[in-house]
């Protein structure tokens with residue numbers, strides 16, 4: 001990546017999102033995740049890709065529940081095990097759902113991990129979550145892309161994060177745009 005691209009992406013990361021409109025429920029209880037079905041793993045890997053054009057409609061709650069389970073759900077409830085690995089099983093990365101998914105580390109859960117390793121291990125865990133989301137999206141024919149160029153300070157403030165929490169990554173997920181937007185604008 002050249003310096004100009006880095007500068008442009010840095011500037012993009014400073015853009016502030018439009019404030020959300022309307023009333024939101026305090027709590028949304030999602031249906032239980034459906035842990036069967038989906039595309040065969042090798043096929044999902046063959047389909048995995050970043051896509052940046054999204055249709056405007058929201059995802060159904062069942063799909064959101066399945067997506068969150070794929071990213072970081074309990075897969076061994078008796079042991080508290082999850083679909084994603086974490087250093088010393090600290091399970092320090094939470095996923096917040098806003099306009100994007102936002103992976104947030106809580107370093108308070110990493111007291112047994114040497115301080116020098118904490119950030120690297122939390123990013124490793126968030127990266128594994130992001131790949132789980134990529135595979136779920138490939139399986140369900142959804143569009144997704146990781147977003148790392150973010151205004152982390154603005155997000156942390158808007159989300160009311162504590163001093164031990166850090167925004168690591170964001171990932172947009174949605175229905176694919178019904179037609180390739182770039183070709184449509186090139187044609188007009």
Ligand SMILES: Cc1cc2nc3c(=O)[nH]c(=O)nc-3n(C[C@H](O)[C@H](O)[C@H](O)COP(=O)(O)O)c2cc1C
Nearest residue numbers: 009048049050051052127145146147148149150169
């Ligand atoms: C750590 C990381 C950060 C990324 N950040 C961004 C980003 O901020 N914005 C974006 O559009 N894509 C971002 N991407 C997606 C890459 O551009 C994409 O994975 C790459 O172009 C390869 O395309 P593919 O995912 O379709 O194979 C990021 C990917 C990774 C792994």
